[in-house]
Amino acid sequence: MSSQHLHEADFTNTLVDELRGEVAPDARPRQVPGYTYSRINPTPVADPHLLAWSSDLGQLLGLAQPAERGPSVDVLAGNLVTGTMKPFAARYAGHQFGNWAGQLGDGRAISLGELKATDGSSWELQLKGAGPTPYSRRADGRAVLRSSIREFLCSEAMHYLGVPTTRALSLAGTGDVVVRDMFYDGNPKAEPGAIVCRVAPTFVRFGNFQMMVAAGELDNLRALADYVITHFYPELGTPSAEVYVKWYEEICRRTALMVAHWMSVGFVHGVMNTDNMSILGLTIDYGPYGWLEPYDLAWTPNTTDFGHRRYAFGQQPQVALWNLARLAEALALLIPDIEQLRPGLDLYRATFERTRQGILLKKLGLTPDSAEADSKLIQSLLDALATSEVDMTIFFRQLSHTAPALLAAPEQEQDRFQELLAAASYTPLPNPAHTPLLDWLHRYLPRLRQESSTPEAIKARMLAANPKYVLRNYIAQKAIEAAEKGDLTYLHTLLEVLKKPFDEQPEHEELAAKRPDWAWDMPGCATLSCSS
Ligand code: AMP
Ligand code: MG
Numbered sequence: 001m002s003s004q005h006l007h008e009a010d011f012t013n014t015l016v017d018e019l020r021g022e023v024a025p026d027a028r029p030r031q032v033p034g035y036t037y038s039r040i041n042p043t044p045v046a047d048p049h050l051l052a053w054s055s056d057l058g059q060l061l062g063l064a065q066p067a068e069r070g071p072s073v074d075v076l077a078g079n080l081v082t083g084t085m086k087p088f089a090a091r092y093a094g095h096q097f098g099n100w101a102g103q104l105g106d107g108r109a110i111s112l113g114e115l116k117a118t119d120g121s122s123w124e125l126q127l128k129g130a131g132p133t134p135y136s137r138r139a140d141g142r143a144v145l146r147s148s149i150r151e152f153l154c155s156e157a158m159h160y161l162g163v164p165t166t167r168a169l170s171l172a173g174t175g176d177v178v179v180r181d182m183f184y185d186g187n188p189k190a191e192p193g194a195i196v197c198r199v200a201p202t203f204v205r206f207g208n209f210q211m212m213v214a215a216g217e218l219d220n221l222r223a224l225a226d227y228v229i230t231h232f233y234p235e236l237g238t239p240s241a242e243v244y245v246k247w248y249e250e251i252c253r254r255t256a257l258m259v260a261h262w263m264s265v266g267f268v269h270g271v272m273n274t275d276n277m278s279i280l281g282l283t284i285d286y287g288p289y290g291w292l293e294p295y296d297l298a299w300t301p302n303t304t305d306f307g308h309r310r311y312a313f314g315q316q317p318q319v320a321l322w323n324l325a326r327l328a329e330a331l332a333l334l335i336p337d338i339e340q341l342r343p344g345l346d347l348y349r350a351t352f353e354r355t356r357q358g359i360l361l362k363k364l365g366l367t368p369d370s371a372e373a374d375s376k377l378i379q380s381l382l383d384a385l386a387t388s389e390v391d392m393t394i395f396f397r398q399l400s401h402t403a404p405a406l407l408a409a410p411e412q413e414q415d416r417f418q419e420l421l422a423a424a425s426y427t428p429l430p431n432p433a434h435t436p437l438l439d440w441l442h443r444y445l446p447r448l449r450q451e452s453s454t455p456e457a458i459k460a461r462m463l464a465a466n467p468k469y470v471l472r473n474y475i476a477q478k479a480i481e482a483a484e485k486g487d488l489t490y491l492h493t494l495l496e497v498l499k500k501p502f503d504e505q506p507e508h509e510e511l512a513a514k515r516p517d518w519a520w521d522m523p524g525c526a527t528l529s530c531s532s
Contacts, residue, residue, distance in 0.1 A: 054168060088110070107133060109129075277323050294390065389433060466502075
């Protein structure tokens with residue numbers, strides 16, 4: 001099928017057409033009782049120009065890659081609303097850092113409508129940073145280039161890693177400046193503005209349902225639930241009390257899959273508020289996220305969370321469960337008894353454990369054998385990693401080379417394990433902190449020997465489960481600094497490399513390198529504020 005231009009594409013608008021919304025008279029911040037969304041157009045920017053484009057996603061959507069400037073880029077920057085679009089901002093609420101925050105809503109994201117992909121699937125296009133809406137509260141509706149680059153790159157990187165996520169089609173520069181106090185220290189700075197076009201079947205969050213319940217709008221609650229089930233969970237059948245219960249279980253199951261994937265690639269979302277939880281179990285709202293370098297359960301990149309570490313790496317499975325419980329409280333109004341939702345939470349726990357264990361076995365090149373013995377082996381690895389200060393990604397990647405090679409050459413164990421630690425460790429060798437990990441390696445090899453596959457086959461399996469390239473914090477920061485100076489080469493190279501995270505790409509070895517010393521405490525490399 002030949003591709004079409006975005007500005008000539010036909011949009012549908014199921015959410016707007018099927019649910020109750022208002023036509024916003026203006027973008028003044030206010031409460032919007034009675035409505036699920038506000039119709040509002042993006043606010044035009046000075047000079048829309050394309051900075052990056054996700055060609056695979058463009059192809060899936062049947063879209064031609066636009067030139068740097070022109071009508072399609074005007075769409076991507078919010079300067080052109082075509083005849084079939086019905087742009088809207090959604091009304092939602094949420095718990096932020098455990099506290100009820102009331103109405104939040106799309107304060108800077110505006111959805112344009114949905115496009116049909118070449119495979120028949122339907123995708124909502126949403127512009128983040130497209131200008132004020134009734135939900136902007138005291139903020140400006142805009143986004144800066146640095147946070148937009150981070151969202152654009154990470155959405156795509158996660159997709160290619162096989163982690164459920166919203167996608168990003170484009171990154172557009174606006175030609176406008178946006179003022180941000182990045183360190184919240186009273187030193188605001190003008191930064192270049194940008195807009196990401198995000199893509200997902202829907203951007204509905206847990207918080208959309210919480211909003212309706214908090215406002216006592218049961219008709220809107222039911223209509224939204226029925227909309228989501230009919231369009232995105234059609235296999236569950238016609239909505240009914242029984243179907244709501246099954247639906248909740250499915251949300252729990254998908255959320256468990258998502259978090260299990262996060263834990264296995266070392267992704268820390270950073271702001272797991274209920275308004276940042278997708279009803280489809282997709283990673284959504286890339287803000288002050290980060291990637292584990294040293295494996296550390298207590299690590300969070302989000303400076304706002306340094307006090308409690310509520311959203312630290314090791315907390316994520318528990319926080320997702322807490323968020324699901326808040327969703328249950330909202331959906332309970334649709335069914336006779338909230339107790340009917342309890343099995344969903346049990347399913348979350350079981351799915352998380354099973355999925356995480358399955359992924360870790362794959363990462364270790366093991367086919368499931370004695371479940372109990374294997375889960376002990378896995379737990380002792382995680383315990384050993386937690387105190388060893390080794391780079392998570394490098395450790396598993398190196399192990400994929402080292403372990404299969406040792407199957408035929410056991411006499412090299414000591415030397416090869418030292419090489420492995422030297423490659424992955426952030427501390428000089430020898431370090432007593434490595435002892436548990438070394439002990440574990442000596443227990444793991446005999447278990448690997450029980451595998452019936454050849455060493456080559458095991459290695460291939462492990463390389464396909466342990467990425468070489470993830471979006472390291474300091475590498476994202478380098479792409480940002482270059483782009484802010486007008487050089488997009490690094491950003492484009494990075495996007496291409498991250499499309500094949502499991503491939504050796506010897507010409508891009510430096511993009512897989514351990515975090516250098518200069519990046520340890522650097523803002524953007526190790527710590528991030530919510531300012532975006
Ligand atoms: P986040 O922390 O990005 O998930 O955002 C929390 C809430 O603040 C959401 O309702 C956002 O729409 C809103 N928000 C964040 N940044 C801005 C901004 N620059 N302008 C308007 N609303 C914003
Ligand atoms: Mg958000």
